Amino acid sequence: MDQIKSNPIVLLGVGNILLTDEGFGVHVVNQLREDYVFNPPITILDGGTMGMELLTYMRGMKKLLLVDAINGGDTPGTVYEFPHEEMNSYFTEAISVHEVGMQDILRIRALQEDPLEDAVVIGVEPESLELGLTLSDSTQAVVAEVKERVLAVLSNWHIIASPVSEQEE
Template sequence: MRIVVLGVGNILLSDEGIGVHAVTRLEELYDLPAEIEVIDGGTSGMDCLDQVSEADYLIIADCMRAKKEPGTITRLIGDQIPAFFKTRISPHQVGLSDMLGALNFHGLMPKHIILYGVEPLSFDLSMEPTPTVAASLPELVDRIVGELAAIGFAVGRKAA
């Protein structure tokens, strides 16, 4: 089984980088088996095609405008994701949407896709998320770990 955890976003634009911060934190805190590949996708989208193609599970962490309170985490699965892209939910949505479209077109779509999106507050120039969105980071990482556990990978925290 092959699992890809993909963090996307622009870390130079405050809350826009929350997905990248999430996968960085995941790797810092947890021992992950070889079957789990963690990717800092930044804003590259299409550049991640080879890395995510034909994965059994693709778990994406990103910021996402879902008309909720800033810091709120939304989980979308499967067919909910392309439907959600009909409206702009992320500043780099085109790259992610194009990547998923290309995977689908070539028959390389991951078997299961889960998207965790955090409602942003600000896209100001800053390498740190706002305190409101940063406060959701531990829960976001916990949810990814929970998703991995549901798939069958009980990952443990690294020794301090």
């Protein structure tokens, strides 16, 4: 657990998996955790609907990659990507479809530690926020694209993602 608490790179999926597309970020990061081995290791966190408890997992964090459902007003299934310099607009416009309080969490973290070196938000426009455990067709259709974007960001951060299937050979 101490290694998790001090890892410099955090891949965080947030959302409520009980509300169809709101759980998009959690579904994506859990798939990445199952399908890949990352070197050097990163923290992959199912943030669910945690609030301030997330601070525990952000100690020592230098880079944050957040995957979320994003209410940007486009057609369902639209993929969004906000680099570090655009992240503040993501939080200040409150387009996250749930109330995780990420802006407050990052502000508190910034008071406790040095500023983040880099941060990226990747997400998708939800089709449904109804009660249900599976993603809608329009968001399920872009899961592979979002995973590729996540892997590209991690690659830019010098993280090598190897498929688990290659590890078993």
